[in-house]
Amino acid sequence: MPRLLIPVETSPGETRIAATPDTVKKFLSFGCSVSVERGAGMASGYLDHSYEDQGADLVSAADLDAWREADLVLCVQTPTSEALSRMKRGALLVGLLSPYSNESLKNSLTTVGLSAMALELLPRISRAQSADALSSQANIAGYKSVLLASSALDRYFPMLMTAAGTVQPARVVILGAGVAGLQAVATARRLGAVVYVSDIRPAVKEQVESLGARFIDPPEMDDKPAESGGYAKQASDAFLAAQRQQLSDQLAEADVAICTAQVPGRRAPRLISEDMLDRMRPGAVVVDLAVAQGGNCAGTVPGETVDRNGVKLIGGNDLPCTVPNHASALYARNLVALLEPVLKEGAVQLDTEDELIAGCLISHDGNLRRSDVLSPGAN
Numbered sequence: 001m002p003r004l005l006i007p008v009e010t011s012p013g014e015t016r017i018a019a020t021p022d023t024v025k026k027f028l029s030f031g032c033s034v035s036v037e038r039g040a041g042m043a044s045g046y047l048d049h050s051y052e053d054q055g056a057d058l059v060s061a062a063d064l065d066a067w068r069e070a071d072l073v074l075c076v077q078t079p080t081s082e083a084l085s086r087m088k089r090g091a092l093l094v095g096l097l098s099p100y101s102n103e104s105l106k107n108s109l110t111t112v113g114l115s116a117m118a119l120e121l122l123p124r125i126s127r128a129q130s131a132d133a134l135s136s137q138a139n140i141a142g143y144k145s146v147l148l149a150s151s152a153l154d155r156y157f158p159m160l161m162t163a164a165g166t167v168q169p170a171r172v173v174i175l176g177a178g179v180a181g182l183q184a185v186a187t188a189r190r191l192g193a194v195v196y197v198s199d200i201r202p203a204v205k206e207q208v209e210s211l212g213a214r215f216i217d218p219p220e221m222d223d224k225p226a227e228s229g230g231y232a233k234q235a236s237d238a239f240l241a242a243q244r245q246q247l248s249d250q251l252a253e254a255d256v257a258i259c260t261a262q263v264p265g266r267r268a269p270r271l272i273s274e275d276m277l278d279r280m281r282p283g284a285v286v287v288d289l290a291v292a293q294g295g296n297c298a299g300t301v302p303g304e305t306v307d308r309n310g311v312k313l314i315g316g317n318d319l320p321c322t323v324p325n326h327a328s329a330l331y332a333r334n335l336v337a338l339l340e341p342v343l344k345e346g347a348v349q350l351d352t353e354d355e356l357i358a359g360c361l362i363s364h365d366g367n368l369r370r371s372d373v374l375s376p377g378a379n
């Protein structure tokens with residue numbers, strides 16, 4: 001019977017948990033036993049007794065045996081190296097492991113002899129949609145970014161006709177129309193804003209327009225950035241310069257900019273420069289969801305709001321953690337969808353020929369399978 005452990009998350013600011021009482025029940029029905037560290041669900045509103053009621057064992061966070069005996073550890077972010085060193089050889093770690101150029105994780109996986117699935121690397125194929133944790137969390141970030149912007153803005157979002165006169169709707173520019181961007185478009189539209197969207201993948205134009213926003217066509221250039229697996233590839237410096245030029249006038253008239261543009265494993269493209277910020281009106285708001293990847297906007301700081309000559313720059317790196325109950329519920333369901341086919345005949349069975357597993361299995365029993373991601377410089 002595979003033993004699952006759900007630990008307390010120890011990364012600073014992390015409020016989510018990798019399993020809810022509902023998903024614990026699912027894992028028990030797959031023939032697993034489940035241990036949950038006491039207090040692990042407190043910050044997301046899932047109390048110890050609700051896990052116990054579903055049949056989980058509660059263990060103390062200091063209980064080393066629970067780590068030593070676990071066949072499977074489900075986390076949101078990577079546990080500390082010290083915690084990983086307690087795991088047994090051949091056990092499987094699953095979570096958002098930040099695998100890109102992660103030497104410390106690589107060392108733990110090889111030294112301890114662990115298997116690990118990094119959810120960031122799950123292929124974007126239809127079959128993987130229910131397990132897609134990047135999407136479930138990006139959706140929340142996109143929604144929350146607009147709520148933050150609307151409460152920081154010095155204006156209304158909707159157009160209002162009042163006895164004191166008519167108020168024009170807020171003008172929102174959204175950079176990047178992936179999962180977070182499209183949810184930001186939908187949320188801003190629901191609040192009544194006029195929304196403009198820039199993305200370098202022409203395929204998203206139709207999606208943007210179907211949500212009632214206006215698409216800003218990417219600059220016409222010969223070296224257009226390519227696409228692979230649904231993701232944008234890195235744009236050239238010349239392309240980004242042309243794009244900034246194009247966006248400068250849009251931003252000068254904007255009340256809000258929501259930045260979601262990213263290229264997996266790379267620094268986020270710089271789309272708003274200091275000069276462009278100089279042209280934004282005092283009272284305008286920029287929320288940068290790409291801030292942890294270097295930021296789409298000059299001057300944004302992770303987790304902070306910077307006042308730049310009256311323009312508020314909000315570093316929105318951890319927005320899913322501000323909606324921890326639903327963020328955990330969706331994340332936990334992603335893990336059930338991913339692991340149900342892996343938990344077969346009372347054991348953890350990793351079919352390395354399966355495209356879905358092969359994409360995100362970064363290590364198998366301590367043998368690295370995605371060195372290209374963990375230490376790209378070494379290739």
Ligand code: NAD
Pocket residue numbers: 123124125126127128129132134135138175176177178179180181198199200201204229230231232235243260261262263264269271
């Ligand atoms: P992401 O977070 O990597 O990037 C966000 C957006 O930024 C993307 O739309 C990208 O094109 C855009 N971008 C990159 N450089 C830019 C620039 N210079 N200017 C403006 N925009 C720029 O992407 P994501 O949200 O994780 O997903 C991207 C796409 O993957 C989705 O839109 C969808 O098509 C696909 N997807 C597929 C599945 C599935 O089939 N399982 C699941 C989720 C997403």
